[in-house]
Amino acid sequence: MTGTPSPLVFVVDDDVSLREALGSLFRSVGMQVELFGSPAEFLARGPATCESCLVLDIRLPGVSGLDFQTQLAKRGNTIPIVFMTGHGDVPMSVRAMKAGALDFLMKPFRDQDMLDAVSNALALDRERRAAESELSTLRARYDSLTAREREVIALVTTGLMNKQIAGQLGVSEITVKIHRGHLMEKMGVRTLAELVKIYQMLRPERGI
Amino acid sequence: MSRFSPFVAMFIAVAIFALDTLTTFDMAIAVLYVTVVLLALSFATKKNLLVIGAGCMGLTLLSFAVSHGEDPTSDATARCFVSLSAIGITTFLAYQVKTGIAILRESEQRYRTIFLATGVAILEMDFTLVKAAVHQLKSQGFADIRAVAAKDPSFASKAIAMMKLTKVNNTALTTFSAKDFNTLKAALPTLIGEDMEGAIWALLEAIWDGRPVYESETMMNDVNGDRIAILYNVAMPADRPLLDTVLVSIVDVTARRQAENELHAAHTELAHVTRIATLGELTVSIAHEVNQPLAAIVTNGGAGLRWLKRSAPDLGEVETAMQRMIADAGRASEVIKRLRTLSSKTTPQAAPVNLSEIAAESIALVQREITSHKISLRTELARKLPLVIGDRIQLQQVIINLILNAIQAMADPAVATRTLLIATTRAGDAVQLNVRDSGTGFAATKAAHLFDAFYTTKADGMGMGLSICRSIVTAHGGRISAHSEPGNGASFEFTIPLQEEPVS
Ligand SMILES: Nc1ncnc2c1ncn2[C@@H]1O[C@H](COP(=O)(O)OP(=O)(O)OP(=O)(O)O)[C@@H](O)[C@H]1O
Numbered sequence: 134m135t136g137t138p139s140p141l142v143f144v145v146d147d148d149v150s151l152r153e154a155l156g157s158l159f160r161s162v163g164m165q166v167e168l169f170g171s172p173a174e175f176l177a178r179g180p181a182t183c184e185s186c187l188v189l190d191i192r193l194p195g196v197s198g199l200d201f202q203t204q205l206a207k208r209g210n211t212i213p214i215v216f217m218t219g220h221g222d223v224p225m226s227v228r229a230m231k232a233g234a235l236d237f238l239m240k241p242f243r244d245q246d247m248l249d250a251v252s253n254a255l256a257l258d259r260e261r262r263a264a265e266s267e268l269s270t271l272r273a274r275y276d277s278l279t280a281r282e283r284e285v286i287a288l289v290t291t292g293l294m295n296k297q298i299a300g301q302l303g304v305s306e307i308t309v310k311i312h313r314g315h316l317m318e319k320m321g322v323r324t325l326a327e328l329v330k331i332y333q334m335l336r337p338e339r340g341i
Numbered sequence: 342m343s344r345f346s347p348f349v350a351m352f353i354a355v356a357i358f359a360l361d362t363l364t365t366f367d368m369a370i371a372v373l374y375v376t377v378v379l380l381a382l383s384f385a386t387k388k389n390l391l392v393i394g395a396g397c398m399g400l401t402l403l404s405f406a407v408s409h410g411e412d413p414t415s416d417a418t419a420r421c422f423v424s425l426s427a428i429g430i431t432t433f434l435a436y437q438v439k440t441g442i443a444i445l446r447e448s449e450q451r452y453r454t455i456f457l458a459t460g461v462a463i464l465e466m467d468f469t470l471v472k473a474a475v476h477q478l479k480s481q482g483f484a485d486i487r488a489v490a491a492k493d494p495s496f497a498s499k500a501i502a503m504m505k506l507t508k509v510n511n512t513a514l515t516t517f518s519a520k521d522f523n524t525l526k527a528a529l530p531t532l533i534g535e536d537m538e539g540a541i542w543a544l545l546e547a548i549w550d551g552r553p554v555y556e557s558e559t560m561m562n563d564v565n566g567d568r569i570a571i572l573y574n575v576a577m578p579a580d581r582p583l584l585d586t587v588l589v590s591i592v593d594v595t596a597r598r599q600a601e602n603e604l605h606a607a608h609t610e611l612a613h614v615t616r617i618a619t620l621g622e623l624t625v626s627i628a629h630e631v632n633q634p635l636a637a638i639v640t641n642g643g644a645g646l647r648w649l650k651r652s653a654p655d656l657g658e659v660e661t662a663m664q665r666m667i668a669d670a671g672r673a674s675e676v677i678k679r680l681r682t683l684s685s686k687t688t689p690q691a692a693p694v695n696l697s698e699i700a701a702e703s704i705a706l707v708q709r710e711i712t713s714h715k716i717s718l719r720t721e722l723a724r725k726l727p728l729v730i731g732d733r734i735q736l737q738q739v740i741i742n743l744i745l746n747a748i749q750a751m752a753d754p755a756v757a758t759r760t761l762l763i764a765t766t767r768a769g770d771a772v773q774l775n776v777r778d779s780g781t782g783f784a785a786t787k788a789a790h791l792f793d794a795f796y797t798t799k800a801d802g803m804g805m806g807l808s809i810c811r812s813i814v815t816a817h818g819g820r821i822s823a824h825s826e827p828g829n830g831a832s833f834e835f836t837i838p839l840q841e842e843p844v845s
């Protein structure tokens with residue numbers, strides 16, 4: 134942890150005592166903590182901009198932890214969640230697991246287990262953020278392409294030869310070659326294989 | 342039948358004999374012996390009847406021998422024969438009648454024995470007037486007894502007044518605790534309680550339809566006004582269309598009903614015990630209550646150690662963590678204490694208790710359920726409530742049952758707002774607790790049944806909750822009641838009376 138801000142752990146639990154105990158635990162290992170008594174308070178705070186994860190009680194007043202998980206997913210908030218469950222909550226746990234919960238800790242849990250679960254969650258969030266930032270770089274690069282270059286990239290990545298592309302676009306083969314050189318450079322790739330891969334990543338976002 | 346009959350008969354016989362022997366009318370005087378035979382019917386046994394018949398025939402022959410012995414004319418002989426055969430035939434017929442009478446008497450005797458000795462109370466009644474009244478109503482154009490009931494609701498009581506008691510057996514006297522027939526007869530209208538009105542209408546309907554029997558079960562009063570449970574059968578023989586002889590047989594089932602009620606009470610008691618066991622439903626909730634502080638303790642412990650082990654230990658944080666651990670341990674033991682009081686119930690304990698405190702404890706036990714059902718709870722627990730004598734655990738059970746019912750009544754997704762109010766107040770010479778919810782409520786017609794054992798509208802309900810509540814509250818000398826406007830929630834309240842003397 135050099136230079137980068139320390140990771141942030143959100144705790145949502147209606148039991149103030151456990152909430153504060155968790156706060157103390159996470160701070161003792163140098164993490165930042167924000168504590169919430171209810172999901173609504175957490176939502177009001179807005180999404181985090183740094184590496185973060187959520188520690189959530191599966192039974193909550195007003196809304197169950199599971200419903201809250203679904204709500205978050207609907208809002209596009211993909212923050213990794215570590216669930217805390219009580220006895221007899223097995224069916225709920227299974228549901229949560231299917232819905233993509235990262236980890237479960239049965240109360241009472243060992244502090245080390247909690248820290249491990251949170252570290253895993255944070256690692257996942259870090260990866261996700263990295264992937265996200267890579268994607269946004271690529272998106273910026275794609276946006277810098279000219280209209281003609283975008284037409285060429287769409288055809289090139291389907292595996293057509295320059296000659297065929299030239300035929301389709303009604304330009305000379307040499308023009309296609311020039312466009313192709315420019316767009317490879319702008320997208321920061323050397324090989325056709327790399328280009329195809331990047332294009333695939335952008336595709337679902339652009340709805341191409 | 343006079344006891345002089347034999348002498349009268351003998352005198353007649355002698356007179357006939359004298360007349361027959363001493364006079365010589367051209368007629369069969371001996372035929373008159375048939376009157377002797379007929380008279381004998383009333384006093385002679387079957388065998389003697391034959392003897393008398395034979396005697397009369399003998400006297401006839403004797404007269405004939407005396408008066409016409411020498412030269413019997415054909416006329417006289419013929420007359421003698423006519424007389425003999427008349428006497429013979431009459432004797433034969435009399436003999437047969439006698440046999441018939443004996444059979445009849447035997448069967449009547451048997452009936453009387455049954456009537457008197459049977460364990461069934463039998464009332465012989467005369468419904469002539471009732472039948473006539475029914476007949477008159479029919480001719481007035483009433484279609485059925487329902488139409489009569491609609492037009493003249495008092496007809497049932499009028500009909501009761503028209504029923505005449507003619508005879509009863511001893512069992513009937515015993516059943517109704519009556520000294521003798523006249524006592525019973527005089528008390529008859531008071532034996533039929535108001536709750537029998539339906540039964541009377543049903544009986545009238547049976548009479549209206551000309552049905553030969555009507556059977557039912559009901560409660561009646563005895564002569565002293567005590568309630569007795571009876572099964573009865575009213576037999577209206579088809580061969581007595583005027584209903585002058587109606588037999589009402591009655592079996593007293595009071596003892597059996599009582600046994601049944603006692604069984605039921607035992608059943609309730611058993612269910613009560615099971616109920617305490619099934620408070621296990623709550624253990625999930627309670628386990629959660631215990632786990633919560635435990636989790637906090639472990640976490641605080643871990644955090645405290647980590648603060649200590651840092652290169653620059655933060656003793657302030659360590660101290661906070663340890664203080665929280667102590668608080669949480671206290672919280673956990675509090676929950677366990679509650680759990681123990683709840684499960685260790687053995688015999689009811691009478692002690693001075695504060696209803697507000699008990700309410701608070703009960704709420705704590707079901708807090709989880711309240712929260713998880715998204716119910717907003719409001720409490721108005723009186724601070725300075727006088728103490729009452731009661732069993733803490735039992736009263737907790739009442740309150741928990743009421744709260745669980747309220748929660749269930751608000752579980753319906755159609756219920757928009759879920760609010761629960763639990764209030765205690767002093768109400769005159771009692772303390773009162775009220776549980777009001779905003780659930781589905783219940784119809785006024787249901788109110789009477791809510792507290793019945795096994796009455797439930799829930800798929801998984803036992804219908805024991807409220808019945809247990811009532812038996813506990815009643816055992817405490819209090820009352821419990823329910824009010825509701827359907828769709829507007831329900832309100833349950835119970836009172837526990839204050840002790841006469843101040844608790845020392
Ligand atoms: N708060 C309430 N609101 C509306 N109806 C109620 C309420 N409380 C009780 N009832 C009605 O009274 C019935 C009897 O209640 P009771 O508690 O005796 O039995 P139960 O709840 O059905 O079963 P059990 O108590 O064994 O779980 C219920 O089934 C319900 O129909």
Ligand SMILES: [Mg+2]
Pocket residue numbers: 742745746805806807
């Ligand atoms: Mg109930």
